[in-house]
Amino acid sequence: MKLPKIHNTYFLAIISTVGGMLFGFDISSMSAIIGTDQYVDYFDDPHGVVQGAIGSALAAGSIVGALFAGPLSDKIGRRDAIFSACLWWLAGTAIQVACNGYGMLIAGRIPNGVCVGITSSQVPVYLAEIAKKEKRCSIIVIQQLAIEWGILIMFFIGYGCSFIAGDASFRTAWGTQFVPAVVLMLGITFLPRSPRWLAKVGRVDKAIDVLARIQAGGRTDDPLVIAEWEEITTILAAEREAPYSGWRRFVKNGMWRRTFAGMSVMTYYVVYVFQMAGLSRNINLISSGVQYALFIVFTSIVFLFIDKTGRRPLLIYRVIGMGICQFAVGGVLGSYGSYVPGGVGGNENVIIQVTGHPSHVVIAFSYLLIIVYALTLVPVAWVYAAEVWSLETRATAVCIQINTNWLFNFALGLFVPPAFHNISWKTFIIFGVLYFGAAVQAFLFYPETAQKSLEEIELLFSKGGPKPWNTRPGDSLLDAKIAQVEEFFLLLGILTIGPWALLLVYDLLLWVFRSIFYVIPYVGGRARGKKRPRAPSLSERPSGRARTFSIGGTQFAGTEASETEGLKKRILDTTLKDEPADEFVRD
Numbered sequence: 001m002k003l004p005k006i007h008n009t010y011f012l013a014i015i016s017t018v019g020g021m022l023f024g025f026d027i028s029s030m031s032a033i034i035g036t037d038q039y040v041d042y043f044d045d046p047h048g049v050v051q052g053a054i055g056s057a058l059a060a061g062s063i064v065g066a067l068f069a070g071p072l073s074d075k076i077g078r079r080d081a082i083f084s085a086c087l088w089w090l091a092g093t094a095i096q097v098a099c100n101g102y103g104m105l106i107a108g109r110i111p112n113g114v115c116v117g118i119t120s121s122q123v124p125v126y127l128a129e130i131a132k133k134e135k136r137c138s139i140i141v142i143q144q145l146a147i148e149w150g151i152l153i154m155f156f157i158g159y160g161c162s163f164i165a166g167d168a169s170f171r172t173a174w175g176t177q178f179v180p181a182v183v184l185m186l187g188i189t190f191l192p193r194s195p196r197w198l199a200k201v202g203r204v205d206k207a208i209d210v211l212a213r214i215q216a217g218g219r220t221d222d223p224l225v226i227a228e229w230e231e232i233t234t235i236l237a238a239e240r241e242a243p244y245s246g247w248r249r250f251v252k253n254g255m256w257r258r259t260f261a262g263m264s265v266m267t268y269y270v271v272y273v274f275q276m277a278g279l280s281r282n283i284n285l286i287s288s289g290v291q292y293a294l295f296i297v298f299t300s301i302v303f304l305f306i307d308k309t310g311r312r313p314l315l316i317y318r319v320i321g322m323g324i325c326q327f328a329v330g331g332v333l334g335s336y337g338s339y340v341p342g343g344v345g346g347n348e349n350v351i352i353q354v355t356g357h358p359s360h361v362v363i364a365f366s367y368l369l370i371i372v373y374a375l376t377l378v379p380v381a382w383v384y385a386a387e388v389w390s391l392e393t394r395a396t397a398v399c400i401q402i403n404t405n406w407l408f409n410f411a412l413g414l415f416v417p418p419a420f421h422n423i424s425w426k427t428f429i430i431f432g433v434l435y436f437g438a439a440v441q442a443f444l445f446y447p448e449t450a451q452k453s454l455e456e457i458e459l460l461f462s463k464g465g466p467k468p469w470n471t472r473p474g475d476s477l478l479d480a481k482i483a484q485v486e487e488f489f490l491l492l493g494i495l496t497i498g499p500w501a502l503l504l505v506y507d508l509l510l511w512v513f514r515s516i517f518y519v520i521p522y523v524g525g526r527a528r529g530k531k532r533p534r535a536p537s538l539s540e541r542p543s544g545r546a547r548t549f550s551i552g553g554t555q556f557a558g559t560e561a562s563e564t565e566g567l568k569k570r571i572l573d574t575t576l577k578d579e580p581a582d583e584f585v586r587d
Helices: 009-016 018-031 037-042 049-076 078-097 102-130 136-161 168-175 178-190 195-200 204-216 223-240 246-250 265-276 281-309 312-336 357-375 377-387 394-422 426-445 454-460 477-527 565-573
Strands: 546-551 554-559
Touching: 009 018, 009 102, 009 136, 009 178, 018 049, 018 078, 018 102, 018 136, 018 178, 018 265, 037 168, 049 078, 049 102, 049 195, 049 394, 078 102, 078 168, 078 178, 102 136, 102 195, 102 377, 102 394, 136 168, 136 281, 136 377, 195 204, 195 223, 204 223, 265 357, 265 394, 281 312, 281 357, 281 377, 312 357, 312 377, 312 426, 357 377, 377 394, 394 426
Parallel strands: none
Antiparallel strands: 546 554
């Protein structure tokens, strides 16, 4: 049985971004658990490279998933690729729940990472290909909101499970990860395929139908649908006629400029940072959970205006703000921190601690960094990654971009625990420098893509395109094409209806002139007190004059004075339907 498809853009976004919620669940499944006694006792206090390997296993699996997600998506479609990712998630979650050591835990997190690699690359592609240009950014931001809700929900599930004794604590928490995967698998069966993927594989009629249903309520003759379809086919044809193919497509035409990465040490190891600030156990976990609530609040705020502000300001100013926060945290820890042999609370990953007012500064700037991150990089990174690639390269190219992101996240997960152990506060200084370097990169290489169609964005990166710093939101070529289509329909309507309209106007004017000709003299006469002249009766007419009557085709002859009653009766009884009413006067 063929299930009905729902074409409301926000419904499509909410269902498909459950894939992002899986990512959030997996992040919190570690950050909420690694500080509990049950986890530390069962896995024999993992630290350094061991804890780094556990934390980075998700990123390692994501790299693998993102590598084949592009070819898979091009083959079976964006929607079905997302569905297939759920199977990896179910397998990985089952292994984690049944793990008997950190080796099996790492083995379980890798399949989960494969799922996240597929969904994190193909959900933004799917959303970008179905959304209107004016709403594309806010639609894709739903992906980030889903990640953040996943992080928050899973974090407090982990916090609640921390009160369960023994290894049932973390096994119960990890077992809840089955739920969002099942929800996604059920919901995605009601989603249509991407119209641009349908166009790419030659299913033209279906592509136009889906595009019309999503963009114009099913009206295939809508100017927006016609103009957007023309753009899709034009750019697709140009890509296929390009002189380069294969791997060269990803380095030619400014492609190399389209890959960037984002990362935040606070997201992965905020529990460790707050331990450096003197927070411990439940207070630390609750304080760490607050950052995830901040993510949701401030990403929800940016959802309301992100399509109007543009991408470049958020990309540039966010990294400057985050760099300042990193320098502040590192500076305070370096200036006021005390070395703790054996680690804070026995945690060898945390060997420095501050107390009093300096600890409040560390906590405040940690939260401030999360706020800046949520307002800027978090939503824009997913959007920019999905919209800057051409249709022929998008699925695989986004995987390349996501892989770059996951490589940095893998390095982050593996590098940070030993970095905290070996260079402590200097770790934050390194991240601050990287953020300022990213600001320069964004200014020089990333043009403004807000309120432009996906096909127009391709032109921004082409040879001879505008300098990134000269671009701004809007100025869409698609709007001009829509106006041209509307003008064409208007002209077509005039040519089709015009002759009938002219005939109608002619009849109307004729009626008006006739009314003026017959009515005005009569009205004018009445206004001057004159009576309408009456034709004389037969008895009033002069005698002796011969008169001939023609009534109904019959001739009558005689004099008016000698007119008999019989003649009158014959005149009155004669059928008058063929004679005008003013040809005779009857007394």
